[in-house]
Amino acid sequence: MKLLKTVASIAVVAAMAATSAVADGHATTKLRIQTHFSPETLSGKMAAGFIEDVTAMSNGEIAIEMFYSSSVVKSVETFDAAATGILDCDMTGGAYQTGKNPAFQFAGDLNGGYANPYQQMSWLLHGDGYKALNDLYNPYGMEFVGWWIPGPESLVSTAPIRGAEDFKNWKFRSPPGMITNIFKNLGASPIVMDFNEIFTALETGIIDGADAANLTNNIGLGLYDIAKHTNYPGFHSMPADHLACNKDIWDAMPAHHQAILKVGMQALALKNTSINEVENAKNSVSLAAKGVNMYEWPAEETAKYREAVQSAWTDYATTPEAEALLGSHLNFLRGIGAME
Structure with missing residues (x-):
């Protein structure tokens, strides 16, 4: 009980420190945010652009200190570090928290449920996405702010x-979580391993392939130097990164600061999706020219994958929160005619 009171006290003090008023009466908000991306990557540069946008829109009232490459705590610990006041916000992804509740899988990647990022963002903006996600996040002391x-x-x-x-x-590198169940249902042999092990595992024949990233990042990992087959456009996975903030700190912010951060994330989402779409399209042309075989799956084949996905969804929705969040996604998809 003492520990709980101490953690709560830290959070309250952090909230007071994060939001204050200057002499002219304008509120100021100072946020310490951690991302798993390095500053040199495209995503890291886009996170820096988000800071610039927020600073400009708030006329300097919101100041963000970004910690890149998970330099304060490990990526999977960022959410808890923000919830307990070590940080103020988490800019990694909800899927890191599936150990707390499998519902977080549906806060990060529906694995084949949405056809593209615009469709998924439509659920967030025009379905009940914000409410559905915060019904999950708030009990853990966090506020979901946005996706990219x-x-x-x-x-x-x-x-x-x-x-x-x-x-x-098919033996392949798989990230942890629901995706392993999906591919097992299709007869594959997923092997969970870290990013830095993929190249050597492919090179030595330990694995036949990998679920790593999009075309652009796969090139950066050097995977097409060894593996000459890929699918494009992709369909099996579309992970979302989030911005989530300590709820006490969020609630202490003035409404216009909250709005700026939400709108800043929506702008980041559009920029992020569009630049990746452009880069992937360019890279699909260059990869094909270098002899990499590009496969665009026909509708009947993606339907087989979708069937395996739906079975895995049911198997993963083992808590009331997971059932509720999955149900919100599926109601939206059925409502727009994207699935039966």
Whole structure:
């Protein structure tokens, strides 16, 4: 009980420190935010652009100190660090928190549920997305502020991946979480491993392929130097990164600061999706010219994947919060005719 009171006290003090008033009566908000991206990456540069936008829109009333490359705590610990006042906000992703509640999987990636980032952002902006996500986040002492979604990822493989049948006995690097269940349902053999192990595992034949990132980031990882088969456009995974802030700090902000941060995230989302779409399209042309085989799956093949996905959704929705969040997504998708 003492520890709980101490943590609560830290959070209250942090909230008071984060938002204050200067001599002229204008409120100021100071935020310490951690992202897992490095400042040199495209995503890191876009996070810096978000800071510039927020600073300009608030006329300097909101000051953000960004910690890149998970330099304060590990990526998976960022959410708790913000909730307890070590940081103020988390700019990683909800899917890191599935150990708390499997519902966080549906706050990060519906794995094949949405066709593109614009459709998923439509649920957030025009469905009940903000409320549904904060019904999950708020009990953990956090406020969901916004998403930024690069777009569908592309698999890489040393063998053709023309359709679902090619996944039979396919050994590949998989991130943790629901995606492993989906590919097992299709007959594949997922092996969970870190990013820095993928290249060597492909090179030595430990794996046949990888679920790593989109075309642009796969190139950065050097995967197409070994694996000459990929699917584009992607369809299997579309992870969303979030901005989530300590709820006490969020509630202490003036309404116009809250609005600036939400609108800043919406601007970041559009810039992020569009630049990744442009870069992936350019890279699809250059990869094809270099002899990489590009596979665009026909509707009947993606339907097979969607069938496996729906089974995994049901298996993963094991808590009331997960059922509620998944239900919100599915009601929206059915409402716009994107699924039966």
